[in-house]
Amino acid sequence: GDSVTQMEGPVTLSEEAFLTINCTYTATGYPSLFWYVQYPGEGLQLLLKATKADDKGSNKGFEATYRKETTSFHLEKGSVQVSDSAVYFCALVIAGANSKLTFGKGITLSVRP
Amino acid sequence: EPEVTQTPSHQVTQMGQEVILRCVPISNHLYFYWYRQILGQKVEFLVSFYNNEISEKSEIFDDQFSVERPDGSNFTLKIRSTKLEDSAMYFCASKEGANTEAFFGQGTRLTVV
Numbered sequence: 451g452d453s454v455t456q457m458e459g460p461v462t463l464s465e466e467a468f469l470t471i472n473c474t475y476t477a478t479g480y481p482s483l484f485w486y487v488q489y490p491g492e493g494l495q496l497l498l499k500a501t502k503a504d505d506k507g508s509n510k511g512f513e514a515t516y517r518k519e520t521t522s523f524h525l526e527k528g529s530v531q532v533s534d535s536a537v538y539f540c541a542l543v544i545a546g547a548n549s550k551l552t553f554g555k556g557i558t559l560s561v562r563p
Numbered sequence: 564e565p566e567v568t569q570t571p572s573h574q575v576t577q578m579g580q581e582v583i584l585r586c587v588p589i590s591n592h593l594y595f596y597w598y599r600q601i602l603g604q605k606v607e608f609l610v611s612f613y614n615n616e617i618s619e620k621s622e623i624f625d626d627q628f629s630v631e632r633p634d635g636s637n638f639t640l641k642i643r644s645t646k647l648e649d650s651a652m653y654f655c656a657s658k659e660g661a662n663t664e665a666f667f668g669q670g671t672r673l674t675v676v
Contacts, residue, residue, distance in 0.1 A: 454605075486667075493567065494606075494654060494667035539606060548619045549661055550596065553606035 452477045452552045454540050459557035463530055471525040471557055473514075473540035481542035483507075483516050483523040484551070488537040497525075497538070530561045565589045569655050569668035576645055576675055584640045584671045586655030595638045596656040596665065597630065599623075606654065612638065645675045 457472040475481065485497040485507070498507030503518035514525045523540060540554040568587045576582050588595055597609040610620040612630055620628075629641045638657070642649055655668040 491669070493569075493669040494656075496664050499664075541606075545662055548611045548613075549594070549658075549665075550608045550611055550619060551598070551606075551656075551665060552608065553598075555603075555605045556600075 452481070452542060452544065454542055454552055454554035456540050456554035456557050460560060461557060462560045462562065465532055465561055465563055466529045467561075469525070469527040469530045469534075469559070471538055471540075471559070473523045473525065473554060475521050475523065475540075475542050477521075477542055477544060479544040481544050483514070484541045484543070485512070485514055485523070485525050486539040486541060486553075488539070488556075490536070494539065530559070532561045532563055535559055535561045565666075567655055567657055567666050567668035569653075569671050571671060572669065573672045574674070576673070578647055578675055579644050582642050582645055582673060584642075584653050584655075584673070586638045586640070586657075586668055587636060588638055588655070588657030589659075589666055590636075592657035592659050592666070594658045594661065594665075595630075595632070597640045598654045598656065599651040600654070600670075601648075601651040609640070609653075642673075645673075647675050649673060650675045 454475050482501040484499045486494045487497045498509040500507040500516035506515045512527045537556045539556045541551045570585045595612040600606045610624045611618045627643045652670045654670045656665045658665045
């Protein structure tokens with residue numbers, strides 16, 4: 451079946467540090483890939499997405515590139531801020547009527563001033 | 564900005580009791596979902612709902628679970644006889660079309676004691 455694997459957490463960084471959160475997937479079809487973020491006390495929000503190989507999704511300084519050859523969608527940010535502290539989820543969808551999301555475990559990022 | 568709202572934010576119930584988790588999806592959305600996340604584990608798909616019927620359900624969604632859209636506004640998840648292992652964060656999501664972005668609620672934390 452389809453699955454998403456995220457690196458183990460939590461991750462603690464100093465402000466302005468470089469961030470990489472790894473995500474790899476296995477899928478029976480050709481997935482679209484997503485990063486969702488959950489800020490404290492809030493719901494899951496779409497951070498960025500990519501729908502085909504070599505696409506780069508970007509938002510709020512975060513980027514992720516859809517790498518079909520390595521089945522990966524790693525999240526990066528060049529300079530994190532305290533306000534980036536949240537839980538980050540990698541997910542995939544196989545297009546279709548139901549289009550349910552398959553999530554990774556999530557990783558907690560804490561950024562200290 | 565329209566949003567998905569879930570109530571209650573936290574519910575504590577005794578084992579064997581029935582619980583109803585409530586969700587108000589975004590008004591023009593047609594596809595509805597429930598997911599759950601047991602503490603420390605992945606966000607898991609439970610069920611999808613479209614055109615007033617279940618379109619897909621996972622193996623987790625057994626006879627103890629049911630969903631309803633009773634009044635065209637609310638979307639509820641009922642657990643008939645809760646078990647300790649039902650303790651989790653439950654997320655509702657909705658989307659406008661089959662291949663559009665899913666919007667999530669803040670979640671309901673269910674604790675079964």
